[in-house]
Amino acid sequence: MIFLQRFGVYHWQTFTFSDGSERDKYFIALNCTLKDQQIPLVLPTSRYEKYHGNEIYLRDTVVIEGMQSEYFHRKTVIDLKNIQHLTKINIEQAIQNGKVNYLGLLEDQFCQEIEQVIENSMLLSPVAIAQLLCREVV
Secondary structure: OOOOOOOEEEEEEEEEOOOOOEEEEEEEEOOOOOOOOEEEEEOOEOOHHHOOOOHHHHOOEEEEOOOOOOOOOOOEEEEOOOEEEEEHHHHHHHHHOOOEEEEEEOOHHHHHHHHHHHHOOOOOOHHHHHHHOOOOOO
């Protein structure tokens, strides 16, 4: 059994993207409980230049300046439009195969910023907002 911690920062060796490409990737878990079977993950990117100067791309993001986080040493964008849902089984297999390592909890200020961006999202549905903020969906 695995325990993915909400706002835990993880490193996944040779993560497979939806286009079939593979490379090492960091992710932040956004699960609400240990019972979640579908785990929402946000995939931070250090490709800030893709976002810089484009207000539309910067919507629903948190930007971490270089060296402000123990885990991200380059300017990093946490793009809440880039949330992937993986099954708990897939993540458990990756952990058992030594592909996923827990690095620690994201700093509180960034956890709060992420929750604030989710709360005020212009692009996420009300249901997605409620789920990501661990509220009961009616």
